[in-house]
Amino acid sequence: MRQSRFSYSAICNLKSTIMNGVLMDFSLSAQHQVFRRTVAEFVEKEVVPRVPEMEARAEWPTDLFRRMGELGYFGLRYPEKYGGAGGDAILFAIFLEELARGYMSLAAAAMMQCLMGTNFIYRFGTEEQRERLLVPAIRGEKIGTIAMTEPGAGSDLGAITTRAVRDGDEYVIEGGKTWITSATRADFFTVAAKTSPDPKAGFKGIDMFLVEKGTPGLTVGNQIHKVGVVASETSELTFRQVRVPKENLFGGREGFGFAALREILNEIRVMTGALGLGLARAARDESLRYAHERTAFGRKIGDFQAIQHKLAEMETRIELSRLVVYYGAWLIDQNQPCNKEAAIAKYYATEAGVAGADEATRIFGAYGMAMEMTPQRLFRDGRFLLYGGGTSEVLKNIIAKEMGV
Numbered sequence: 001m002r003q004s005r006f007s008y009s010a011i012c013n014l015k016s017t018i019m020n021g022v023l024m025d026f027s028l029s030a031q032h033q034v035f036r037r038t039v040a041e042f043v044e045k046e047v048v049p050r051v052p053e054m055e056a057r058a059e060w061p062t063d064l065f066r067r068m069g070e071l072g073y074f075g076l077r078y079p080e081k082y083g084g085a086g087g088d089a090i091l092f093a094i095f096l097e098e099l100a101r102g103y104m105s106l107a108a109a110a111m112m113q114c115l116m117g118t119n120f121i122y123r124f125g126t127e128e129q130r131e132r133l134l135v136p137a138i139r140g141e142k143i144g145t146i147a148m149t150e151p152g153a154g155s156d157l158g159a160i161t162t163r164a165v166r167d168g169d170e171y172v173i174e175g176g177k178t179w180i181t182s183a184t185r186a187d188f189f190t191v192a193a194k195t196s197p198d199p200k201a202g203f204k205g206i207d208m209f210l211v212e213k214g215t216p217g218l219t220v221g222n223q224i225h226k227v228g229v230v231a232s233e234t235s236e237l238t239f240r241q242v243r244v245p246k247e248n249l250f251g252g253r254e255g256f257g258f259a260a261l262r263e264i265l266n267e268i269r270v271m272t273g274a275l276g277l278g279l280a281r282a283a284r285d286e287s288l289r290y291a292h293e294r295t296a297f298g299r300k301i302g303d304f305q306a307i308q309h310k311l312a313e314m315e316t317r318i319e320l321s322r323l324v325v326y327y328g329a330w331l332i333d334q335n336q337p338c339n340k341e342a343a344i345a346k347y348y349a350t351e352a353g354v355a356g357a358d359e360a361t362r363i364f365g366a367y368g369m370a371m372e373m374t375p376q377r378l379f380r381d382g383r384f385l386l387y388g389g390g391t392s393e394v395l396k397n398i399i400a401k402e403m404g405v
């Protein structure tokens with residue numbers, strides 16, 4: 001995969017308009033466009049027809065997950081050396097947007113696999129860990145996830161109480177996690193634990209550890225039954241005197257974990273925004289189709305201005321989401337600081353997805369509540385976007401902080 005035309009233009013196209021130091025070129029490269037068509041075709045042919053069955057079963061879609069590994073989708077951001085595609089953040093956003101448009105449960109599990117579940121091994125793991133875990137994860141043969149949230153600590157990650165204490169050449173981990181995506185299927189976990197005994201250390205006392213399935217003392221607990229993303233399994237985890245070798249401390253030194261986490265936080269936010277954009281498009285497409293089909297008072301409901309305005313608002317939010325998500329991805333590709341832009345991308349595009357799904361249920365009238373129709377699923381699945389990577393409230397705090405207030 002090549003660099004996006006955004007960056008190519010930055011070097012070559014001196015005639016482009018310069019505004020605030022950013023070259024104005026909103027087009028995607030030919031490679032990105034071809035990739036979007038390829039993913040969209042996969043989603044239409046292999047995902048969408050199976051959504052009713054996956055929703056009814058409400059369990060991990062093993063074969064589809066393996067198929068995505070075969071197609072190379074889990075390695076989009078990783079180097080060819082490990083079986084990846086060496087793609088940029090724009091490519092990754094395209095993938096997640098298209099997948100979320102088709103089925104959010106699968107997109108949620110895939111994003112975990114491509115990003116949070118494997119990223120620490122890639123960036124801070126040993127070569128042996130990469131060969132043994134990352135390479136098969138890229139092929140879809142092993143599953144990785146991240147375990148940070150605890151019953152008493154979600155947004156306030158600095159309040160986690162899971163501890164990791166050095167004992168000779170090992171660390172001993174004790175504690176519990178909750179809301180862990182793919183935990184039921186995971187072969188390895190990236191686990192946040194406090195190494196600092198100082199209760200005031202907060203975020204700075206956190207480190208990240210690799211814990212593999214089958215390690216004595218690690219238990220995958222009950223599944224959490226959720227209102228949405230039902231085929232993306234979510235569970236509790238318990239660590240009772242779990243011993244891991246000291247090499248499983250990512251980064252190799254204590255006090256490094258939070259800085260490491262911050263490095264991927266912006267990408268997590270932009271990519272969750274891409275999921276929101278996909279959801280918003282799905283809601284718009286369903287609504288537009290129904291507006292043409294459904295009649296009331298002898299007219300198509302799409303003839304009513306009230307419905308037209310709802311559709312226009314959905315379309316506007318989609319266009320704005322597209323701008324903030326792909327701008328965020330472009331900034332990541334340029335290695336530019338983007339705390340504010342990533343927070344805006346996640347906040348705006350996920351709220352756009354949720355608002356679009358809500359409007360779709362209204363446009364469908366009573367059928368918006370019918371389980372055999374799509375809007376209710378979009379409405380339920382959208383809730384998932386509002387929490388991980390920062391709630392809208394927390395993201396607004398970050399945006400305001402970046403503004404200097």
Ligand SMILES: Cc1cc2nc3c(=O)[nH]c(=O)nc-3n(C[C@H](O)[C@H](O)[C@H](O)COP(=O)(O)OP(=O)(O)OC[C@H]3O[C@@H](n4cnc5c(N)ncnc54)[C@H](O)[C@@H]3O)c2cc1C
Pocket residue numbers: 145146147148149153154155156178179180181182226229234384387388389390391392393394397
């Ligand atoms: C489907 C699903 C999958 C998940 N998967 C994972 C996973 O794989 N791994 C993982 O570690 N976690 C996972 N999570 C957990 C997710 O990261 C947390 O839900 C998120 O961090 C928010 O924490 P919380 O739910 O405890 O909410 P809380 O932090 O308790 O927040 C409750 C409310 O208070 C508000 N609030 C909190 N702090 C502030 C503040 N400073 N200012 C203003 N308002 C504030 C919030 O916005 C929210 O409205 C998952 C969650 C869901 C729903």
